[in-house]
Amino acid sequence: MLFEALTLQLGYNATLVTIGSLLLGIAAGATGTFLFLGKRALVSDAISHATLPGVALAFMVMVALGGDGRYLPGLLVGSAVSSAVGLLCVSALSNRTRLSEDAAIGAVLSVFFGFGIVLLTVIQSMNAGRQAGLESFLLGSTAGMLWNDALVISLGGALVLCLMLLLRRPMTLVAFDPEFAAGAGMNVRRIELAVMGLALAITVVGLKIVGLILIVALLIIPAVAARFWSNRVGVVVILAGAVGGISGYSGAALSATAPALPTGPIIVLVAFLIFTLSLISAPNRGILTAFLRHRDFQARVHVRQGLLALAQGQPIYEKLTLRLMQKRGLIRADSVATEAGRAQAARALLDERRWQLLRSDPAHEGAAAHYDGLTPLESVLTKDQLAELDRSLGPEAV
Amino acid sequence: MGEEFVALSLPPILIGIFASIACAIPGNFLVLRRQALIGDAISHVVLPGIVLAFIVTGTVSTWPMMLGAGLAALVTVALIEIIRHLGKIEPGAAMGVVFTAMFAAGVLVLEQSDTSSVHLDVDHALFGNLESLIWLDATGWSSLTDMEALHGLPPELTRMAVTMAFVSLLTWVFWRPLKLSTFDEGFARTLGLPVVAIGLGLVIVAAIAAVAAFDAVGSIIVIAMFICPAAAARLMTNSLEAQIGWSIGFATISAIAGYVLAGYGPVWLGFDNAVSAAGMIATVSGVILGLASIFGPCRNRVGLRG
Numbered sequence: 190m191l192f193e194a195l196t197l198q199l200g201y202n203a204t205l206v207t208i209g210s211l212l213l214g215i216a217a218g219a220t221g222t223f224l225f226l227g228k229r230a231l232v233s234d235a236i237s238h239a240t241l242p243g244v245a246l247a248f249m250v251m252v253a254l255g256g257d258g259r260y261l262p263g264l265l266v267g268s269a270v271s272s273a274v275g276l277l278c279v280s281a282l283s284n285r286t287r288l289s290e291d292a293a294i295g296a297v298l299s300v301f302f303g304f305g306i307v308l309l310t311v312i313q314s315m316n317a318g319r320q321a322g323l324e325s326f327l328l329g330s331t332a333g334m335l336w337n338d339a340l341v342i343s344l345g346g347a348l349v350l351c352l353m354l355l356l357r358r359p360m361t362l363v364a365f366d367p368e369f370a371a372g373a374g375m376n377v378r379r380i381e382l383a384v385m386g387l388a389l390a391i392t393v394v395g396l397k398i399v400g401l402i403l404i405v406a407l408l409i410i411p412a413v414a415a416r417f418w419s420n421r422v423g424v425v426v427i428l429a430g431a432v433g434g435i436s437g438y439s440g441a442a443l444s445a446t447a448p449a450l451p452t453g454p455i456i457v458l459v460a461f462l463i464f465t466l467s468l469i470s471a472p473n474r475g476i477l478t479a480f481l482r483h484r485d486f487q488a489r490v491h492v493r494q495g496l497l498a499l500a501q502g503q504p505i506y507e508k509l510t511l512r513l514m515q516k517r518g519l520i521r522a523d524s525v526a527t528e529a530g531r532a533q534a535a536r537a538l539l540d541e542r543r544w545q546l547l548r549s550d551p552a553h554e555g556a557a558a559h560y561d562g563l564t565p566l567e568s569v570l571t572k573d574q575l576a577e578l579d580r581s582l583g584p585e586a587v
Numbered sequence: 588m589g590e591e592f593v594a595l596s597l598p599p600i601l602i603g604i605f606a607s608i609a610c611a612i613p614g615n616f617l618v619l620r621r622q623a624l625i626g627d628a629i630s631h632v633v634l635p636g637i638v639l640a641f642i643v644t645g646t647v648s649t650w651p652m653m654l655g656a657g658l659a660a661l662v663t664v665a666l667i668e669i670i671r672h673l674g675k676i677e678p679g680a681a682m683g684v685v686f687t688a689m690f691a692a693g694v695l696v697l698e699q700s701d702t703s704s705v706h707l708d709v710d711h712a713l714f715g716n717l718e719s720l721i722w723l724d725a726t727g728w729s730s731l732t733d734m735e736a737l738h739g740l741p742p743e744l745t746r747m748a749v750t751m752a753f754v755s756l757l758t759w760v761f762w763r764p765l766k767l768s769t770f771d772e773g774f775a776r777t778l779g780l781p782v783v784a785i786g787l788g789l790v791i792v793a794a795i796a797a798v799a800a801f802d803a804v805g806s807i808i809v810i811a812m813f814i815c816p817a818a819a820a821r822l823m824t825n826s827l828e829a830q831i832g833w834s835i836g837f838a839t840i841s842a843i844a845g846y847v848l849a850g851y852g853p854v855w856l857g858f859d860n861a862v863s864a865a866g867m868i869a870t871v872s873g874v875i876l877g878l879a880s881i882f883g884p885c886r887n888r889v890g891l892r893g
Contacts, residue, residue: 228680230679231680287886288821288880289621289623292818295624295810299807299811301873302807302869303807303866304873306869307866314858406688409683409684410683410684410688412680413676416676417674451695454695454698455695461691468670474674
């Protein structure tokens with residue numbers, strides 16, 4: 190069943206939803222990266238909640254004009270307008286008053302959402318006979334997705350991706366160093382608004398599939414997950430797009446296999462799974478590598494101290510040191526040094542003496558800065574320098 | 588009119604006021620500490636919390652649900668901190684990752700479990716049911732002194748009153764350390780104050796207020812009341828004492844005006860159905876914030892003009 194879903198063989202609607210989610214995920218992941226890098230990931234929360242009054246107002250206007258209130262492009266235009274107003278409110282509150290941006294975001298999202306709820310209850314009483322079903326915008330609903338809806342989503346996603354490609358350089362610059370960008374003659378405020386405008390477009394396009402509460406997840410989670418794997422903006426953007434796309438595709442396919450698996454939450458949970466895996470296993474920044482790196486460092490410190498103790502004929506009591514040295518074949522079970530152990534111990538002691546001499550001489554200040562008790566001096570100085578150092582060490586040391 | 592008002596409107600208005608004030612007081616400190624969105628995160632994870640409680644107990648009863656919601660709030664705060672430190676991610680993004688994923692899990696479990704027979708849904712957690720908290724035993728203003736009738740008051744009223752008293756008391760008792768650590772954490776630490784514990788305590792109190800309030804009034808009011816009255820009060824004054832006073836005033840006005848506009852506004856305009864009181868209270872608090880940001884005497888950052 191899952192295989193059929195993944196290969197798009199579960200019927201027309203499921204195929205539409207899966208491809209739509211794939212495109213939405215790619216566009217959302219790539220766009221969200223710029224929000225995340227600029228440390229304003231939660232602006233998307235304000236954007237998405239602020240769509241609700243627009244959806245409701247658009248519905249009311251379309252019904253008042255005698256049309257079908259559920260016409261998707263109309264609703265999307267309404268939601269875009271109201272979340273743009275919300276964005277401008279966030280921007281005005283945080284730029285013009287002393288309030289910080291997070292307070293502005295929280296105020297806008299709760300007030301707009303509250304007002305949207307008021308409008309929804311107005312709609313419910315307006316024509317009880319024709320239940321508008323606008324609540325489906327809260328959590329998304331893919332059951333009745335049509336070809337036109339899929340087209341709107343694909344075109345919107347593609348448009349956002351193109352704009353993002355065009356604006357990637359200024360957006361990167363503003364995300365990392367707004368002062369420099371301003372100094373280089375860029376209009377920082379306008380570029381920030383452009384980043385948020387792209388996020389807004391994604392939010393509007395994604396309303397139908399994942400709903401306004403969970404679209405935030407698609408903008409934030411892929412970017413955060415991708416950030417673990419690379420330090421280069423271009424790579425992070427591509428990876429975030431990939432994470433978003435995989436989440437969208439497999440999430441939608443998974444949800445098509447059973448009736449009680451709502452699309453939006455499944456997509457978000459798949460993304461969260463990828464995030465968790467990245468958090469644990471990514472090279473450099475992952476928890477697992479950090480843990481291994483720590484273990485490795487700990488072992489090197491213990492072995493080094495153990496070798497120095499061996500060379501100076503001192504007994505070793507520390508259990509971890511004993512175990513580590515035994516495992517490396519440096520000592521026997523009765524704590525007596527092996528051949529290899531004695532050789533390495535002598536080398537460690539020589540290294541330590543060289544370091545001591547080096548650090549006592551101000552002429553070697555630059556090299557002495559490399560001292561951490563682990564790095565062998567051979568990797569810092571040249572052979573000639575070492576030979577010179579050994580001459581002043583005296584014959585008994587070597 | 589009096590009889591109808593006491594029975595149908597007085598309890599919801601009072602509950603709304605109590606809930607608003609209980610959220611607005613910790614909200615002042617959250618806004619000053621730039622943690623305003625913690626309230627947002629907490630109110631999103633209330634849903635998975637109550638769903639979990641429902642699955643464990645199999646019934647829709649108040650205490651397990653509040654326990655579940657409180658537990659979910661604590662788990663969220665812990666997860667945010669863990670992800671922030673282990674992944675070295677900025678707090679906003681860590682928050683966004685955690686609460687959206689937990690909310691999604693809540694929706695999924697809700698869909699999976701057989702909750703169709705009971706009134707437990709997303710709408711309920713979001714909007715609350717302020718309008719339905721009526722006092723059937725009331726016959727008029729005289730009922731306020733009638734012990735018999737007072738027993739019929741909705742239990743949410745007592746709960747919110749107790750929560751509000753609890754939050755006010757804690758704020759009063761821990762006033763100095765709270766104020767110090769909010770404005771100058773480094774200085775507070777040199778004085779030997781447990782800064783981390785104070786911060787955590789504040790978040791827990793906020794979670795208690797949020798969890799107690801969501802059942803009666805829904806998540807929207809909770810988020811709005813954490814932020815809007817405090818933010819508006821911040822634009823009115825430079826003194827923390829006065830700011831708390833303003834925020835309580837704004838919260839009270841929002842609750843009363845919001846409820847009255849939602850209940851009677853449509854009737855005045857000639858419609859026969861009331862609109863969502865929770866939504867209207869949030870809207871009114873936003874209008875107050877909007878006015879404060881245009882006319883508030885202390886709206887600018889120090890050193891800025893215009």
